[in-house]
Amino acid sequence: MSGIAIKICGLKTPEQVRAAADAGASHVGLVHFARSPRHLSLEDAARLRQAVPDAVKPVLLVVDMPQDELRRACEAVRPDVVQLHGKETPETCAALRDVLGCEVWKACGVKDRAMLDDAQRYVGAVDMLLYDAPAGKLPGGQGLAIDWSLFSGFKHKAPWGLAGGLTAQNVGEAIRQTGAPLVDTSSGVESAPGLKDIEKIRAFCRAARDA
Numbered sequence: 001m002s003g004i005a006i007k008i009c010g011l012k013t014p015e016q017v018r019a020a021a022d023a024g025a026s027h028v029g030l031v032h033f034a035r036s037p038r039h040l041s042l043e044d045a046a047r048l049r050q051a052v053p054d055a056v057k058p059v060l061l062v063v064d065m066p067q068d069e070l071r072r073a074c075e076a077v078r079p080d081v082v083q084l085h086g087k088e089t090p091e092t093c094a095a096l097r098d099v100l101g102c103e104v105w106k107a108c109g110v111k112d113r114a115m116l117d118d119a120q121r122y123v124g125a126v127d128m129l130l131y132d133a134p135a136g137k138l139p140g141g142q143g144l145a146i147d148w149s150l151f152s153g154f155k156h157k158a159p160w161g162l163a164g165g166l167t168a169q170n171v172g173e174a175i176r177q178t179g180a181p182l183v184d185t186s187s188g189v190e191s192a193p194g195l196k197d198i199e200k201i202r203a204f205c206r207a208a209r210d211a
């Protein structure tokens, strides 16, 4: 069995959190972004956070949230990680890392080598770079895969993870091609936008662990 980290994003109920934890997820994502079909109010995110077992890290996802607001959100939700999904600069990320008292991850949209090179601006400013499809109608959770061959021969200078259109069917190949130490999925374990499917969560975790 591999030691790969697995993040299941956009969970909304304690049952889903328990299913992800039992299936071997290392991280669960709670989305706070009003336009998302996975949106949770901060009150609901704080309540759901209490259902997260100690062995699993809760990740709070936000988009261009002002520092003071994000600090208050973290006091309410107590995430282990904040994942930034907007246009936050490396300077903003580094400042947040200083004040939030938890890990800060930056989601970086990449569709070509130039975008992957540009994302390296965040090295040293964040705890992890999460490569995802570039923002479209939503900043994330779009079910769009990125070109895994971009990572071939790429020398990573910081901890990183792979997101974007991952499913139980393709995650094994994605891990083999890219060597990703963490994989993240949302749409790929849903039966409709925002509706998580527990069987798909189990199948995704199994496929990632078996890769």
Ligand SMILES: O=C(O)c1ccccc1NCC(=O)[C@H](O)[C@H](O)COP(=O)(O)O
Pocket (backbone or CB within 6 Å): 009, 010, 029, 031, 033, 036, 037, 038, 061, 062, 063, 085, 132, 138, 139, 140, 141, 142, 143, 144, 145, 163, 164, 165, 166, 184, 185, 186, 187, 188
């Ligand atoms: O999932 C959302 O709706 C979302 C909304 C706003 C910002 C970020 C969001 N999700 C970010 C994630 O970490 C997703 O897991 C990641 O983008 C991969 O999504 P998918 O391609 O659907 O697996």
